[in-house]
Amino acid sequence: MRVVIAPDSFKGSCDSPAAAAAIAAGWRRGAPGWETVCLPVADGGEGTLHALVGSLGGRIVQHTVTGPHGQPVSAELGLIPAEQPGGRVTGVVEMASASGLHLVDPTPTSAAAATSYGTGELIKAALDAGAERILLTLGGSATTDGGVGMAQALGVRFATASGAENASGGVGLHDIVAVDLAGVHPGLARCEVIAACDVDSPLHGPRGAAYVFGPQKGADEATVRMLDDGLRRLGEVCGALADPAAPGAGAAGGLGFASLAFLGAELRSGFDLVADAVGLASAIAGADLVITGEGRLDTQSLGGKTPVGVMRLAQEHGVPVVVIAGDVSQGADAAIAAGMTAVFSAAPGPGPLHEALDRVENDLSRTAESIARVWAAAGGQGRRL
Numbered sequence: 001m002r003v004v005i006a007p008d009s010f011k012g013s014c015d016s017p018a019a020a021a022a023i024a025a026g027w028r029r030g031a032p033g034w035e036t037v038c039l040p041v042a043d044g045g046e047g048t049l050h051a052l053v054g055s056l057g058g059r060i061v062q063h064t065v066t067g068p069h070g071q072p073v074s075a076e077l078g079l080i081p082a083e084q085p086g087g088r089v090t091g092v093v094e095m096a097s098a099s100g101l102h103l104v105d106p107t108p109t110s111a112a113a114a115t116s117y118g119t120g121e122l123i124k125a126a127l128d129a130g131a132e133r134i135l136l137t138l139g140g141s142a143t144t145d146g147g148v149g150m151a152q153a154l155g156v157r158f159a160t161a162s163g164a165e166n167a168s169g170g171v172g173l174h175d176i177v178a179v180d181l182a183g184v185h186p187g188l189a190r191c192e193v194i195a196a197c198d199v200d201s202p203l204h205g206p207r208g209a210a211y212v213f214g215p216q217k218g219a220d221e222a223t224v225r226m227l228d229d230g231l232r233r234l235g236e237v238c239g240a241l242a243d244p245a246a247p248g249a250g251a252a253g254g255l256g257f258a259s260l261a262f263l264g265a266e267l268r269s270g271f272d273l274v275a276d277a278v279g280l281a282s283a284i285a286g287a288d289l290v291i292t293g294e295g296r297l298d299t300q301s302l303g304g305k306t307p308v309g310v311m312r313l314a315q316e317h318g319v320p321v322v323v324i325a326g327d328v329s330q331g332a333d334a335a336i337a338a339g340m341t342a343v344f345s346a347a348p349g350p351g352p353l354h355e356a357l358d359r360v361e362n363d364l365s366r367t368a369e370s371i372a373r374v375w376a377a378a379g380g381q382g383r384r385l
Contacts, residue, residue: 001031001033001034001035001288001289002034002035002036002037002286002287002288002289003027003031003034003035003036003037003287003288003289003290003291004037004039004280004283004284004287004289004290004291005020005023005024005027005036005037005038005039005290005291005292006020006038006039006040006041006280006283006284006290006291006292006306006310007019007020007023007040007041007291007292007293007294007306007324008040008041008042008043008047008051008292008293008294008295008305008306008307009042009046009047009050009051009294009295010293010294010295010326010360010364011046011047011295012295013295013326013358013360013361014360014361015040015047015050015051015054016040016041016042016047016050016051016054017038017040017050017051017053017054017055018361019040019293019360019361019364020038020039020040020054021038021361022360022361022362022364022365022368023291023293023324023364023365023368024036024038024368025365025368026364026365026366026367026368026369026370026372027291027368027369027371027372028372029365029369029372030368030369030370030371030372030373030375030376031372031373031375031376034372037283037287038055039055039278039279039280039283040054040055040278041055041271041274041275041278041280041292041306041309041310042270042271042274042306043198043270043271043274043305043306043309044137044138044139044196044197044198044269044270044271044273044274045137045139045140045198045270046094046096046139046140048092048094048137048196048270048274049076049078049092049093049094049097049137050078051274051278052078052080052092052135052274052277052278053078053080053092055277055278056080056090056277056278057080057081058078058079058080058081058090058092059078059079060076060077060078060079061076061077061078061079061125061129062074062075062076062077063075063076063077063121063122063125065098065117065118065119065121065122066098066115066117066118066121066149066153067098067099067103067104067118068099068100068103068104068110068114068115068116068118068142068143069103069104069110069113069114069115070115070117073098073103073118075097075098075118075122076094076097077091077092077093077122077125077126077129078090078091078092078093079091079092079126079129079131080092088131088132088133088192089129089130089131089132089133090131090132090133090134090135090277091123091125091126091127091129091131091133091134091135092134092135092137093119093122093123093126093134093135093136093137094137094140095116095119095122095136095137095138095139095140095141095150095252095255096137096139096140096141097122098116098118098119098121098122099114099115099116099117099118099119099141099142099143099149099150100140100141100142101140101141101142101216101217102140102142103142104142104217104218105218106142106216106217106218107218108218108219108220108222108223109218110142110217110218111142111144111170111214111217111218111219111223111227112144112169112170112171112219112223112226112227113168113169113170113171114142114143114144114145114169114170114217114253115143115145115148115149115168115169116141116143116145116147116148116149116150116252116253116255116258117149117150117152117153118149118153119136119149119150119153119255120149120150120151120152120153120154121153123136123150123153123154123263124153124154124185127185127187127188127191128187131187131191132190132191132192133191133192133193133194134191134192134193134194134263135194135196135273135277136193136194136195136196136259136263136265137195137196137270138195138196138197138251138252138255138256138259139196139198139251139252139270140252141213141217141252141253141255142217142253143169143170143217143252143253143254143255144170144209144210144213144214144217144219144227144231144253144254145168145169145170145172145173145253145254146170146173146203146209146230146231146234146253146254146255146257146258147252147253147254147255147256147257147258147259147261147262148172148173148176148234148258149168149169150255150258150262151258151261151262154184154185154188154262154263155183155184155185156179156180156181156183156184156262157179157180157182157183158176158178158179158180158237159176159177159178159179159180160172160175160176160177161175161176161177162175170210170226170227170230170231170253171226171227171230172230173227173229173230173231173233173234174226174229174230174233176233176234176237177237178237179237179238179241181262184262188262188263188264192266193259193263193264193265193266194265194266194268194273195248195251195255195256195259195263195265195266195267195268196268196269196270196273196274197248197251197252197256197267197268197269197270198251198269198270198271199212199248199250199251199256200247200248201213201247201248201249201250201251202244202245202246202247202249202250203231203232203234203235203244203245203246203249203250203254203256203257204228204231204232204235204244204250205228205232207250208228208231208250209227209228209231209249209250209251209252209253209254210224210225210227210228210231211224211228212250213250213253214227214228217253231244231250231254231257232244234254234257235257238257238261241260241261241262242257242260242261243260244257246260246267247267248267251267271305271306271309272309275309275313280310280313281313281316281317284310284313284314284317284319285317285319287317287319288319289319289320289321289322289375290310290314290319290320290321290322291321291322291323291324291368291371292306292307292310292311292321292322292323292324293307293323293324293325293326293346293364294306294307294325294326295325295326295327296325296326296327296329297323297325297327297328297329297332297335297343298329307323307325307335307340308335308338311323311335311338311339311340312339315339320341321339321340321341322340322341322342322343322344322371323335323340323342323343323344324344324345324346324364324367324368324371325343325344325345325346326345326346326347326360326363327345327347328343328344328345342371344367344371345367346360346363346364346366346367347363348363348366
């Protein structure tokens with residue numbers, strides 16, 4: 001009998017590899033005869049780097065890069081070795097690690113000036129390390145610079161009307177008159193780039209990066225209008241390289257557009273990217289049970305977050321799926337109606353949040369052990385769907 005354990009991170013407490021390990025330890029105590037297969041996953045947001053590196057046996061390297069306001073920040077780069085001779089080294093870049101909203105105090109000034117330069121430095125470090133495939137996650141940005149900073153770090157130059165060599169931040173986009181790709185990093189010519197993108201916003205306009213996501217980055221109405229005008233200008237200058245109206249071009253403050261225009265990237269669903277990279281579908285196909293989970297299961301979870309993505313793959317192969325969540329809210333009944341076999345809360349009872357966060361791994365392990373004992377007592381067969 002085989003169980004595939006594929007949780008997301010439990011935000012604020014443990015990443016997905018740690019969650020998977022805790023669940024597996026509990027399952028082995030409750031059903032020691034079962035084979036456990038741990039495949040930590042994510043939906044392209046926070047924790048995706050750790051999920052991929054944990055599942056694929058890579059390593060995380062720290063780099064000091066340029067933060068959103070030009071300050072040095074320590075950011076993580078994942079490097080996954082080639083699986084076989086002739087395979088490709090993969091670099092995993094979470095743009096939030098270098099250019100994330102958590103690195104700034106959101107104000108109109110910070111929203112206007114924030115740069116994605118550090119994300120480009122991480123991509124450059126991956127290329128310099130020999131990466132021939134880069135998985136780039138676009139969530140959690142502080143920036144609305146259209147990805148110009150990222151492109152600059154990789155050797156793209158933007159001529160400006162004022163004579164400055166480069167634009168800077170979203171506030172500098174209005175000044176761009178031409179783009180020069182002659183100095184772009186040579187490693188991009190041999191590198192496949194796949195960007196995790198779970199929004200369909202265009203670069204500019206009422207549904208674009210500035211209007212939809214600018215306010216959460218600190219932009220007031222005047223700043224939103226200014227940023228949108230700048231993104232429109234970037235689209236006009238670089239429209240021959242990528243379509244500013246492409247779904248996802250407005251992701252991460254326009255980094256989606258820059259990924260298309262300057263990296264030749266393919267934009268994909270975050271969960272699909274991770275699931276394909278770790279081989280989740282093939283693992284589930286031969287399993288008797290799947291366990292997934294996340295910190296909070298609610299109605300938003302049904303909009304495409306990790307547990308639902310795992311559930312849909314399990315349904316395709318007729319494998320029952322159980323969810324363990326730190327907090328089970330209003331989404332439990334809806335999740336079961338959608339096809340979950342069962343939903344469990346890892347919390348043993350009410351208590352202070354900080355205590356719950358501190359003991360998440362123990363609670364996951366204990367809950368998994370209880371589920372395993374019940375499953376084994378029922379014959380361990382698992383109902384094929």
